[in-house]
Amino acid sequence: MTNLNKIAIINMEGVSKRYLPDTLALYDVHLHITKGEFVFLTGPSGSGKTTLLRLLFCAEKPSVGEIWLDGMALSSITPSQLPYLRRKIGVVFQDFKLLERHSVFENVALSLEVTGLTGGHIEKRVKQIIERVGLGDKIKRFPPQLSEGERQRVAIARAVANRPQIILADEPTGNLDRPRAKEVLSILEELNAEGTTIICATHDERLYERGYKRTLRLYDGILNSP
Amino acid sequence: MINPYIKRAFSDLKRNLMTQMMTTAVVALSVLIFIFFYFIYLNLQHVAEIFGAELGPVVFLKKDVPAGRIPDIYQKLIKLPGVEAVNYVSPEDAMNRLKTFLKDEKDVLEGVDPDFLPPSFELKITPAFRDIGNISSMAGRIDKWPEVYSVRYGQEWIGGLEAFIRVFRIIVVISAFFLLLTAAFVVSSTIRLALYARKEEIEILHLVGATRMFIQTPFIIQAFSQGLVGSSMAAGIVFFCYLYIKNIVAQFTLLGGIGLYFLPWPHIVSIIAISACVCAVWTAFVIRKSLVQ
Ligand SMILES: Nc1ncnc2c1ncn2[C@@H]1O[C@H](COP(=O)(O)OP(=O)(O)OP(=O)(O)O)[C@@H](O)[C@H]1O
Ligand SMILES: [Mg+2]
Numbered sequence: 001m002t003n004l005n006k007i008a009i010i011n012m013e014g015v016s017k018r019y020l021p022d023t024l025a026l027y028d029v030h031l032h033i034t035k036g037e038f039v040f041l042t043g044p045s046g047s048g049k050t051t052l053l054r055l056l057f058c059a060e061k062p063s064v065g066e067i068w069l070d071g072m073a074l075s076s077i078t079p080s081q082l083p084y085l086r087r088k089i090g091v092v093f094q095d096f097k098l099l100e101r102h103s104v105f106e107n108v109a110l111s112l113e114v115t116g117l118t119g120g121h122i123e124k125r126v127k128q129i130i131e132r133v134g135l136g137d138k139i140k141r142f143p144p145q146l147s148e149g150e151r152q153r154v155a156i157a158r159a160v161a162n163r164p165q166i167i168l169a170d171e172p173t174g175n176l177d178r179p180r181a182k183e184v185l186s187i188l189e190e191l192n193a194e195g196t197t198i199i200c201a202t203h204d205e206r207l208y209e210r211g212y213k214r215t216l217r218l219y220d221g222i223l224n225s226p
Numbered sequence: 227m228i229n230p231y232i233k234r235a236f237s238d239l240k241r242n243l244m245t246q247m248m249t250t251a252v253v254a255l256s257v258l259i260f261i262f263f264y265f266i267y268l269n270l271q272h273v274a275e276i277f278g279a280e281l282g283p284v285v286f287l288k289k290d291v292p293a294g295r296i297p298d299i300y301q302k303l304i305k306l307p308g309v310e311a312v313n314y315v316s317p318e319d320a321m322n323r324l325k326t327f328l329k330d331e332k333d334v335l336e337g338v339d340p341d342f343l344p345p346s347f348e349l350k351i352t353p354a355f356r357d358i359g360n361i362s363s364m365a366g367r368i369d370k371w372p373e374v375y376s377v378r379y380g381q382e383w384i385g386g387l388e389a390f391i392r393v394f395r396i397i398v399v400i401s402a403f404f405l406l407l408t409a410a411f412v413v414s415s416t417i418r419l420a421l422y423a424r425k426e427e428i429e430i431l432h433l434v435g436a437t438r439m440f441i442q443t444p445f446i447i448q449a450f451s452q453g454l455v456g457s458s459m460a461a462g463i464v465f466f467c468y469l470y471i472k473n474i475v476a477q478f479t480l481l482g483g484i485g486l487y488f489l490p491w492p493h494i495v496s497i498i499a500i501s502a503c504v505c506a507v508w509t510a511f512v513i514r515k516s517l518v519q
Contacts, residue, residue: 059433086435097430101241114436118230158434 008068009035009166009197010056015065017051017221025051026221029065033199038192040208041201043218049201050094052218053168056199057089058082070165087115090159094170094201096151098143098158104130105139108157115162129157132187134180148175156184160191167191169200173207181206231440235447245416246452252412253456254463256405257501261464263398265489270394272487274387283365283379285347291373296345299373303347306364308355313348317341344375406504413449413505414512420445421516428517442513446506453505457498464489 010033017026025048033039041049054060055067058074067074069085077085090111098107108130112122130139133153143151152175159167169188173181185207192198200207208215217224239246285303296314303312315323320343325335351361365377421428431441465488472486489497 057433080437083432083435083437083440086433091433093433097426097433099427099430101427110431111434113230114431114434114440119233 007034008032009037009070010199011068012055013066013068015055015062015067017048017055017060018063024221026055026062026218026223029221029223031216031223033197035197036192036195038189038198038213039200040213040215041199041218042203042208042215044203047218048221049218050170051221053091053170053199053201056166056168057086057091083114087111087162088165090162090164090167092152092155092159092167092169092172094174096143096155098151098154100143103140103142104135104146104154107143107154108161111158111161126161129161130154133157134183149177149180152176153180153184156187160187163191164196166197167199169198169202171202171204172200173202173204178206231443232447235444235451238444239448239451242420245420246448249413249416250452250456250459253409253452253501253505254459256409256460257457257497258460258463260398260402260405261460261489261494261497262467263394263401264493265464265468267391267394267398268489269487270387270391272485274391282349282351283361283368283377285349285368285377286344286375287346287373288375289341289344291345295373299371300347302371303349303368306368308352308360308364309349310352311350313350315346315348317343317345320344320346409501410504410508413452413508417445417449417509417512418516421513438517442510442517445513446510449509450502450506453502454498456505457501461489461494461498 010031012029012031015026015029015031016024018024029052031052041052043049051060055062055074056069058077061075070088072085074085099110102110105126109122109126112126127136127139130136133156135150135153135157138146138150143154146154152172156169156172159169167188172188173184176184181204188198188200202208287299291299300312300314303309321335321338324343328335355361361379365379368374369377428441468486468488475486
């Protein structure tokens, strides 16, 4: 196990998550993901995909078990360390979690601003990423003025903007048509090629059907890892 | 580092302009009431001081006191403890003063014997000795001198004024306390409302890795500027009221000697600085309590 810890960027040991009063969302999950891996996490709705990702960026605490992220035990993270841990992780939320009263630009810039970078430095990079997800002409719009698919792409742009070590994408193509979905996948693959570790939760078979990537399957909170 | 915080604070301020203006108005009103009380207090104190100094005891002599005794009495008075200066007012001087005071109506004094006014001494009391107790016992002693007809001093109303000022000072302090409480309450409830209205936004900020400092600093900058703007407005309003009243007061020649005084500038600056800091510190405190996840 100690050997595995060294090469694994994500390591879950015997993790269970119980929601009160009686939901067992995850049961005895053992998971090792090495640096630079691209992993699909699949399973039916309600099987615990989002819960697993939420555990990884400390939005929830496991009921049982321990998680190591880049060698750091998450149970030992203090509230003041938490922001710095989260900056290493880019998250594409299933419900996007965009700031409604901030423009597309401001939403994407946010993940850089929280790290203390100022306007001049980030503007070019933010614009570049927004172009990359195909929203260059809507940079000044606000989330309520965008379609579902466009909002999803803003969420992706924000998650990747500060070049995190790990990207957790929760249904990043849920609202996209085939060409758009492929494009999102190619953005993720590009980042992966640069060394970013990626976990992509989805039940979109178009993404993982080709089978050349490791695919984890969750059923009722139980992980069948190949 | 501080610059983007200020930028965020003010772009945020623009988004919630209405609430921000309401809070600023409440701060302004609270500080206004306080400054106004304080202004009245300072001016009353000033009046009491002027009259306390100018209306020293006046010693009226009997009319039959021979002129040769005057220097002796002068020497006796000037040697009394607490007496700073003594001014002799002859019956003629007194008559001339009366004529000046009456101005156009001075004809009524035509044919009046200038000796009908008694000669008197005006005493100026040292500031340290200016106390109603001291002055009344001194007056009592002088009154027993054989040459003295009577001693007058502004005991009744100066004493009354001073007692009133003492009560007023307590009112100022208590009102400051309650106004501080009101302002703090309003500021903290607007902050709570703002935090509540932006619960989701704050949660998102947490999720993308914002520190608590990043989240709370704009709120604190906003509160600071609300305190700054609100209290400056209050000081400005009182200042313009002061200019207006001063003009009216100046038209009454009788009150001419009193004048009206605005708060000293260091006091104004301190009140503004304290208001701004209290708003900021109180906001930081409220956020600290409500942001604990
Ligand atoms: N906050 C919560 N409180 C209680 N139960 C929860 C909570 N969040 C999730 N659950 C339950 O935990 C289980 C797993 O939910 P989760 O959101 O992880 O599923 P999912 O695989 O992401 O589903 P989907 O594909 O629909 O997004 C579900 O039964 C869900 O009802
Ligand atoms: Mg989900």
